[in-house]
Amino acid sequence: MKYLLMAMICSVSLEVVIISMSVASGEATAPSACEICKCHTEYDVFTIDCSNRNLSTVPKNIPANVTTLILTSNKIAELKVEDFSGTPNLTKLYLRKNMLTVVPPDLFANNQKLTDINLSGNKLRTIPETLFHHTPKLIRLSCSKNNLQEIPPDLFHSTQLIERIHLQENDIQYLPPGLFSHSRSVKEIYMSNNLLKHLNPDLFTNTSSLETVFFSHNNLQEISPDLFHPTPSIEKVFLNNNSLTTLPESLFAFAKILYQLNLSNNKLKSLPEKLFANTSKLISLNLSSNCLAYIPENLLPNTKKLQSLSFSSNMLESIPERIFHSTPKLKSLDFVYNRLTELPRDLFAAVEELKYLQMSANRIKILEKDLFRNVVLTNEMDLSNNSILSIPDGLFTSNEKSQLLKTLFLQRNKIRYIQKDAFKGLGELRLICLFDNQIEAIDSGAFSVESLKKIFLFKNNLQQITNISFSNSSLSEIHLYGNNITNITSNATEGLLSQPIW
Ligand SMILES: *[C@@H]1O[C@H](CO)[C@@H](O)[C@H](O)[C@H]1NC(C)=O
Ligand SMILES: *[C@@H]1O[C@H](CO)[C@@H](O)[C@H](O)[C@H]1NC(C)=O
Ligand SMILES: *[C@@H]1O[C@H](CO)[C@@H](O)[C@H](O)[C@H]1NC(C)=O
Ligand SMILES: *[C@@H]1O[C@H](CO)[C@@H](O)[C@H](O)[C@H]1NC(C)=O
Ligand SMILES: *[C@@H]1O[C@H](CO)[C@@H](O)[C@H](O)[C@H]1NC(C)=O
Ligand SMILES: *[C@@H]1O[C@H](CO)[C@@H](O)[C@H](O)[C@H]1NC(C)=O
Ligand SMILES: *[C@@H]1O[C@H](CO)[C@@H](O)[C@H](O)[C@H]1NC(C)=O
Ligand SMILES: *[C@@H]1O[C@H](CO)[C@@H](O)[C@H](O)[C@H]1NC(C)=O
Ligand SMILES: *[C@@H]1O[C@H](CO)[C@@H](O)[C@H](O)[C@H]1NC(C)=O
Ligand SMILES: *[C@@H]1O[C@H](CO)[C@@H](O)[C@H](O)[C@H]1NC(C)=O
Ligand SMILES: *[C@@H]1O[C@H](CO)[C@@H](O)[C@H](O)[C@H]1NC(C)=O
Ligand SMILES: *[C@@H]1O[C@H](CO)[C@@H](O)[C@H](O)[C@H]1NC(C)=O
Numbered sequence: 217m218k219y220l221l222m223a224m225i226c227s228v229s230l231e232v233v234i235i236s237m238s239v240a241s242g243e244a245t246a247p248s249a250c251e252i253c254k255c256h257t258e259y260d261v262f263t264i265d266c267s268n269r270n271l272s273t274v275p276k277n278i279p280a281n282v283t284t285l286i287l288t289s290n291k292i293a294e295l296k297v298e299d300f301s302g303t304p305n306l307t308k309l310y311l312r313k314n315m316l317t318v319v320p321p322d323l324f325a326n327n328q329k330l331t332d333i334n335l336s337g338n339k340l341r342t343i344p345e346t347l348f349h350h351t352p353k354l355i356r357l358s359c360s361k362n363n364l365q366e367i368p369p370d371l372f373h374s375t376q377l378i379e380r381i382h383l384q385e386n387d388i389q390y391l392p393p394g395l396f397s398h399s400r401s402v403k404e405i406y407m408s409n410n411l412l413k414h415l416n417p418d419l420f421t422n423t424s425s426l427e428t429v430f431f432s433h434n435n436l437q438e439i440s441p442d443l444f445h446p447t448p449s450i451e452k453v454f455l456n457n458n459s460l461t462t463l464p465e466s467l468f469a470f471a472k473i474l475y476q477l478n479l480s481n482n483k484l485k486s487l488p489e490k491l492f493a494n495t496s497k498l499i500s501l502n503l504s505s506n507c508l509a510y511i512p513e514n515l516l517p518n519t520k521k522l523q524s525l526s527f528s529s530n531m532l533e534s535i536p537e538r539i540f541h542s543t544p545k546l547k548s549l550d551f552v553y554n555r556l557t558e559l560p561r562d563l564f565a566a567v568e569e570l571k572y573l574q575m576s577a578n579r580i581k582i583l584e585k586d587l588f589r590n591v592v593l594t595n596e597m598d599l600s601n602n603s604i605l606s607i608p609d610g611l612f613t614s615n616e617k618s619q620l621l622k623t624l625f626l627q628r629n630k631i632r633y634i635q636k637d638a639f640k641g642l643g644e645l646r647l648i649c650l651f652d653n654q655i656e657a658i659d660s661g662a663f664s665v666e667s668l669k670k671i672f673l674f675k676n677n678l679q680q681i682t683n684i685s686f687s688n689s690s691l692s693e694i695h696l697y698g699n700n701i702t703n704i705t706s707n708a709t710e711g712l713l714s715q716p717i718w
Contacts, residue, residue: 249275249282266290267310274299284308288334295319301326308332312358315339321346329353336360336382343367349374358382360406367391372399382406384430391415397422408432408454415439420447432478433457441466450474456502457481465490473497480504480526489514497521504528504550511536516543526550528574533557541566548572552598556580564591576625577601589614596623600649604629612641620644627651627672634658639665651675651695666690674698 249255252275253266263284266275271290278285282303292314300306306327312334321344324330330351336358345368348354354375360382369392372378378399388410396402402423408430417440420426426447432454441464444450450471456478465488468474474495480502489512492498498519508530515536516522522543528550537560540546546567556578564570569592576598583599585608592615604626612619619641627649636659639645647670648663655676663671670693678696680703 247277249278255279278303281305284310286310287314288312290314292316295323297322297325300324303327305329307353310334311338313337317341319344319347322350323347325350327351331355332357334358335362338362340364343371345370348372351375352377354378356380356382359386361385364388367395369394372396375399377401379425380404380406383410385409387411389413391419393418394421396420399423401425403449404428406430407434410434412436415443417442419443423447425449428452430454431458435459437461439463439467444468445470448472452476454478455482459483461485463488463491467491468495469493471495475499475521478502479506482506484508486510487512487515492516492519495519500524502526503530506530508532510534511539513538515539519543521545524548527554528552530554535560535563537562540564544568546570548574550574551578553577558582559584559587561587564588567591569594570597571595573597575599575602579603581605583608583611585609585611586614588612588619591615592617592620594620594622596625597621598625599629600625601628604631606631606633607635607638609635609637610640612639613637615641618643623647625649627653629653632656632677634662636661638662643667646670648672651698663691669693671695680704 249264249266252269253264255264261283262279262281263286264278264282265286267286267288269290271287271292273292274287274295280302283305285303285306285308288310289312292311293316295316297320300309300323304326307329309330309332316335316338317340319340324347328350331353333354340359340362341364343359343364348371352374355377357378357380364383364386365388367383367388372395376398379401381402381404384406388407389412391412393416396419400422403425404427412431412434413436415436420443424446427449428451436455436458437460439460444467448470451473453474460479460482461484463484468491472494475497476499484503484506486508492515496518499521500523504526505528508527509532511527511532513536516539520542523545525546525548529552532551532554534556535551540563544566547569548571552574556575558580559575561584564587571594573593580599580602581604583604588611607626621642622644624645624647631650631653632655634655639648639662642665644667645665646667648668649672651672651674653676655673655678668691671691672695674695675698678699678701681701
């Protein structure tokens with residue numbers, strides 16, 4: 217009896233053993249991550265690509281020697297501390313486009329070699345302050361496109377090699393002082409599309425490698441005068457779409473290699489005259505969509521490399537005559553939507569070549585005959601939507617060099633009469649728009665520009681086309697409808713490739 221009982225107990229425990237063994241062997245044969253995902257090795261880089269697999273958790277059985285793990289575009293809503301604890305050599309981890317709302321503070325405790333972490337496109341509301349305290353080699357971090365409202369002060373305490381910090385498209389209202397004070401290597405900070413109102417004056421203390429800052433699309437109302445003083449390497453600054461009303465004169469005093477600055481879509485009412493006194497490397501400056509009523513006489517004393525400048529959509533009534541006298545490399549100039557009534561005679565005296573001259577939607581009445589006497593016009597000039605009364609004869613021949621303009625917009629002005637030499641000198645001109653003017657007469661030969669392909673003359677007051685010749689070899693379209701033409705001589709369009717469109 218006793219013996220029998222023993223045997224029964226034995227057999228029971230044997231069964232238990234068998235059951236637990238089968239569980240264990242079941243786990244051992246669970247698919248390796250490489251059976252679900254794509255694994256490939258190149259030199260000592262071992263990549264596991266699990267992107268677009270509809271995964272709701274991180275796969276088990278990730279080989280311990282993985283170096284790059286891609287989990288992009290899945291449905292992972294939760295991460296466990298164990299998920300990455302067995303992969304000490306992981307250097308790149310991509311978790312973009314998942315459904316994470318939180319991450320455990322110790323998630324990367326065993327991932328000291330991480331250089332890249334991308335958490336962009338999740339639903340994170342906070343980041344644990346210690347999350348990166350065990351990842352001293354982190355170089356690139358993205359938490360963009362989440363719902364972050366704040367950033368803990370010590371988040372970057374241990375990531376002293378970090379170069380790129382992407383936190384754009386969140387709901388961040390405030391950046392704690394000293395946030396980047398250990399980020400000596402940081403080159404790029406993206407903070408656009410957040411809810412920032414102020415920046416701490418010391419925000420960039422110790423970030424002496426900083427090259428690019430994107431703070432566009434926030435609600436910044438003012439900027440401290442020495443914000444950029446600790447960043448002598450700053451090259452690109454994006455502050456567009458904020459609520460700035462003024463800028464301190466010394467803001468860029470030490471930004472000596474700044475080359476791109478976007479201040480468009482703010483509320484700037486004026487600019488300090490010395491703002492660009494030291495930014496001698498500036499190439500592109502965008503001040504469009506502000507409330508500027510005037511430009512200081514000496515705003516650009518030293519920006520010899522400036523190529524692109526936009527003042528469009530402001531309230532400017534004039535441009536100082538000498539403003540471009542130290543910007544010989546200017547190529548693209550945009551003053552669209554202002555209240556300019558004239559362009560001073562010497563405006564372009566020191567400019568070598570203008571590729572794009574955009575002066576549309578102003579109130580310009582008169583063009584000085586020798587306005588372009590020193591500058592070569594290439595590509596495009598837009599003077600449409602002004603009040604121009606006439607094109608001075610010889611406007612494009614006052615320069616010894618030939619003008620290379622390809623497109624000329626003069627529509628929606630008040631031109632009555634086209635003189636014989638109005639377009640003379642434009643040997644490369646292909647398209648000219650003169651519609652919506654009050655043109656009654658055109659001198660013979662005014663359009664004898666060999667390269668012209670299209671002429672838009674509709675909606676004018678032309679009554680007869682008798683002595684005008686459009687007969688040049690490359691012309692393919694003349695638009696003349698909306699006039700009141702009753703008399704046209706038979707040879708007017710002789711030699712045209714196709715008939716004009718009336
Ligand atoms: C990673 O480990 C597997 C065995 O688990 C081995 O086949 C592979 O070669 C290793 N890859 C690298 C890059 O070390
Ligand atoms: C993705 O997973 C969900 C459940 O997690 C499932 O309902 C759905 O069918 C899966 N979709 C695809 C395309 O596999
Ligand atoms: C991690 O990399 C080191 C150095 O290359 C190597 O010695 C070690 O075996 C690797 N560990 C794993 C789990 O593959
Ligand atoms: C994170 O991923 C996004 C989307 O692919 C990419 O644009 C971004 O450069 C990555 N961020 C970092 C810091 O590598
Ligand atoms: C800047 O770095 C120095 C040296 O690492 C440190 O003593 C100082 O506290 C840092 N500045 C700030 C504002 O944290
Ligand atoms: C940013 O600028 C664009 C383009 O001018 C404008 O349409 C938009 O309303 C601005 N956005 C904000 C948030 O100010
Ligand atoms: C230009 O830089 C010098 C130092 O190199 C500085 O003393 C001066 O105040 C700066 N000027 C302006 C207007 O920013
Ligand atoms: C800001 O200006 C730069 C160059 O001036 C331009 O390339 C960029 O598109 C602008 N950004 C916005 C958002 O307007
Ligand atoms: C300036 O910014 C405006 C608005 O952001 C943009 O539309 C324009 O393309 C920019 N111009 C230049 C020259 O960068
Ligand atoms: C068109 O021209 C004719 C002849 O000059 C004139 O009688 C007529 O009133 C004009 N029509 C319009 C709409 O200007
Ligand atoms: C048409 O114009 C020609 C040349 O100016 C003129 O001789 C002729 O009388 C005009 N014809 C009409 C019908 O007005
Ligand atoms: C066209 O014909 C008119 C009269 O018939 C003549 O006066 C004029 O010189 C001719 N124009 C051309 C370009 O041949």
